[in-house]
Amino acid sequence: DAGVIQSPRHEVTEMGQEVTLRCKPISGHNSLFWYRQTMMRGLELLIYFNNNVPIDDSGMPEDRFSAKMPNASFSTLKIQPSEPRDSAVYFCASSLSGRAFSYEQYFGPGTRLTVT
Amino acid sequence: AQSVTQLDSHVSVSEGTPVLLRCNYSSSYSPSLFWYVQHPNKGLQLLLKYTSAATLVKGINGFEAEFKKSETSFHLTKPSAHMSDAAEYFCVVSGNTDKLIFGTGTRLQVFP
Numbered sequence: 001d002a003g004v005i006q007s008p009r010h011e012v013t014e015m016g017q018e019v020t021l022r023c024k025p026i027s028g029h030n031s032l033f034w035y036r037q038t039m040m041r042g043l044e045l046l047i048y049f050n051n052n053v054p055i056d057d058s059g060m061p062e063d064r065f066s067a068k069m070p071n072a073s074f075s076t077l078k079i080q081p082s083e084p085r086d087s088a089v090y091f092c093a094s095s096l097s098g099r100a101f102s103y104e105q106y107f108g109p110g111t112r113l114t115v116t
Numbered sequence: 117a118q119s120v121t122q123l124d125s126h127v128s129v130s131e132g133t134p135v136l137l138r139c140n141y142s143s144s145y146s147p148s149l150f151w152y153v154q155h156p157n158k159g160l161q162l163l164l165k166y167t168s169a170a171t172l173v174k175g176i177n178g179f180e181a182e183f184k185k186s187e188t189s190f191h192l193t194k195p196s197a198h199m200s201d202a203a204e205y206f207c208v209v210s211g212n213t214d215k216l217i218f219g220t221g222t223r224l225q226v227f228p
Contacts, residue, residue, distance in 0.1 A: 004159075031214045043206070043218050050214060091159060095214065103148055103210040107159040 002026075004108035006092050012114045018080040021111045024073055025094030033105060034067055034077050035091040043091075049075065050097050082115045089113070118143045118211040122219035130227050135179075135194040137222045139207030142188060149190045150208040150216070151181055160206065166190065177201070202226045 005024040013019055025032050033048040047057040049069045057067070064083070069075040079086055089112050093105040123138040141147060151163040164175025171183040177200075181192045190207060207219040 033214075042220055045215065048214060056215065093160075097214050103214055103216060104150065104162060104165055105216060107152075107161070109159045 004092055004094050004106055006090075006108035006111050008111060009109065010112050010114075012116065013082055014116055015083055016081045017115075018078065019082045019086075019113060019115075021077040021090050021092075021113070023075045023077070023092030023108060025075070025092070026106055027073070029094035029096055029106070030072065031095045031097040032069060032075050033093040033095075034075070035093065036088045037091060037110075038088045046077070079113075082113075084115045087113055087115050118145075118147065118209045118217045120207050120209045120217055120219040122205075122207050122222050124222050125220065126223045126225065128225040128227065129197045131199055132196050135192070135197045135201065135224065137192040137205050137207075137224065139190045139192065139219060140188050141190060141207070141209045143209055143211055145211045148210045149181075149183060150210075151175065151179070151190075151192050152206045152208060152218075154204045154206065154221075156203070163192070163205070197224075197226045199226050199228065 007022045031050050034046040035043055036046055037043045046059045047067045048055055052069045067077045089110045091110045092108045095105045119142045121140045149166040152160040153163050154160045163179050164173045166173045166183045174180045179194045181190055183190055204221045204223050206221050209217045
């Protein structure tokens with residue numbers, strides 16, 4: 001099993017540019033989560049999907065952030081326009097939904113974003 | 117509502133000595149509890165999980181945790197620390213949804 005796949009692993013961009021982060025969840029998993037990790041704020045849940053439908057986006061910082069899940073095997077997190085304060089490591093995680101599966105999440109390796 | 121408190125932000129031990137990372141939780145439901153580990157510049161890896169079966173849970177790399185309902189605790193232990201155990205450890209609780217609630221993390225340092 002390949003695990004959760006994220007691309008790119010590193011992204012350096014200039015302020016004002018659009019950034020797109022990509023995630024491929026584990027095959028068969030039906031919940032997908034986007035997290036952001038910084039030294040100041042720790043690990044924050046941005047948004048999560050269940051069966052490709054956004055369930056909770058209350059953690060999305062502002063309108064500059066958007067996420068989509070067009071099918072069960074692909075999701076994107078887009079930042080437009082990017083700002084230096086968006087610099088962070090962005091993690092994608094997936095799981096099998098429901099109490100029967102104990103909500104265990106599997107994390108990708110992360111994308112380290114630097115906005116200059 | 118669910119919450120989790122990691123009682124120590126940093127723990128330092130010598131190689132070969134026991135490790136204790138403390139975690140208290142609060143949950144309105146019968147919780148699932150997890151410990152995740154994050155090595156520097158890596159993603160989060162599941163160490164172990166409690167899901168209302170045995171209260172003493174064994175995980176990878178010699179770690180274990182005991183669920184104590186009366187104390188609302190889920191402390192992580194290891195009898196003998198190894199240099200490779202140096203990492204950030206997160207205690208995590210779930211309630212009745214797919215969302216996990218993460219603690220603020222405990223950084224474990226292991227000295228030779």
